[in-house]
Amino acid sequence: MIGSRLIDVSELVDRAREGQPRAVGRLISLVEDAHPQLREVAAALAPFTGRARVIGLTGPPGVGKSTSTSALLTSLRADGKKVGVLAVDPSSPFSGGALLGDRIRMREHATDPGVFIRSMATRGHLGGLSWAAPQALRVLDAAGFDVVLVETVGVGQSEVDVVKLADTTVVLLAPGMGDGIQAAKAGVLEIADVFVVNKADRDGAEATVRDLKTMVAMSRKGITGPLWRQPILSTVASTMDGIADVVGALAAHHDWLVAHDRLVERRHRRARAEVEAIALETVRARIDGPGDEALNHLAAQVAAGSLDPYTAADHLVAGPPWWG
């Protein structure tokens, strides 16, 4: 019976909102797997969303992102906040650390019902992260988590995506990455709301902070109007040193966003990116589904040089007979 496989979505959402971790995990899985009832899930969640503060953490490999996430989690829990963590890894054949890190962190917080940690691997298709992570975020938001930390490895498209999701973006750096900072000045300045120099007990930490200060000062020149002054903080996440200051900076940035009507603006931007990603995913699913044969036919002509790929794409988008 097909009927017996139907999930009672509203019951599942109710249980997630009551704080049952299994229900939360189940909902995220439904979202990740693009379950047939995904749209039903999204509709059931919508009225309960928009409450969680979303903090993005990004930075190059080796700066201690997982340790920093864990330290922030501990500190936010001590303040009584319910905290969700989404650790997003690009679908790299070369990455694979997330699951291990996850298990370790899971163990530490396993008995705490106020914490939910989930690793997400983006799928190997266009818009993987753009599409699934915001939906997982909606689950945690609707389930009543006060803060959601979205941790992503800072390489490639993923920091851009995390910024689209977050109310506040923390860029983590570590001593001895000065050259990288120089090369990437503009990019880092654009995405960071808070800079954290982790591993600040190591040689070169002061130089890194100084470089960042120079960069930030230069970027402020000539800008008028309300301006958030990106703090540059130092931490040793493994010993919790400096973590309270980061939590303070996150709260201050949140207040600033609210005071300057920027929170609404950021969330509008997030919703825009989300709707667009889903729309593109919908089109992609149509192409790979009903459009599959048409695409094969067109691709054969393109491979043979008898049709250019743009004309082929126009045929594909124009649609019939396969476009539903």
Added chain:
Amino acid sequence: MIGSRLIDVSELVDRAREGQPRAVGRLISLVEDAHPQLREVAAALAPFTGRARVIGLTGPPGVGKSTSTSALLTSLRADGKKVGVLAVDPSSPFSGGALLGDRIRMREHATDPGVFIRSMATRGHLGGLSWAAPQALRVLDAAGFDVVLVETVGVGQSEVDVVKLADTTVVLLAPGMGDGIQAAKAGVLEIADVFVVNKADRDGAEATVRDLKTMVAMSRKGITGPLWRQPILSTVASTMDGIADVVGALAAHHDWLVAHDRLVERRHRRARAEVEAIALETVRARIDGPGDEALNHLAAQVAAGSLDPYTAADHLVAGPPWWG
């Protein structure tokens, strides 16, 4: 006069095919910038494409990809091949090494008309690499380059994309990355046609080769039918040690693909990915262009929780009045 700004595309293609580097560069720029005459360029190139052998090089940061690309370039040039290089960097705020490396390599080969090197930064939108790199490849193919090396940093979506482009994919590793290899076994095996352990004069090179051999042997168990046996080669790219063997392996893989009808299959797959990426880019451009106001309206409802993002996306894809 608008007319005076029109580019004479067929003349430009003719000049590129005669081997004028400026014309090749200009065409790639038109493609990257999504110039209004892009479709005209694509149509003019199509009949001359399908001849170049496309070699993808990928691997984690620090394995010596640029040095290896440069060494392969030198070796292929010594065999009399015209060689194009596309160095693709994800649009990471944290990367930034490509331009410098490019300048150095450019200098070395600056006076050689049989070499064309180009760095491409993917744009910050969905499908950046999927969309622009294949078109740049078409330019080099039509311009008569015998081999095109596509070098990409092996993190995130980019290796998947490079595999979609390439006839043959080289995965570079270096000693001391054993843990990473273990964690990523499956992914690396799927994408590699040739393994190269670079920096083979360093400690641990033999262990890395041994680990790879074990992985490859295990992956072959139970597979029947024609099977390409992925060679595992050792190089010191900076001194050209072992590079001739890599060039030999690339030729052997090409012959194997042809003998087993797999070259046609791979190129069909490439054309499929390319047409799909352009189709999605076309839809994205419609959403961000004529659909912009509709998207803003829908995003506001989603941010307020009065509409779920899937229903919003359905409205967007359904289209009118903005959908052209």
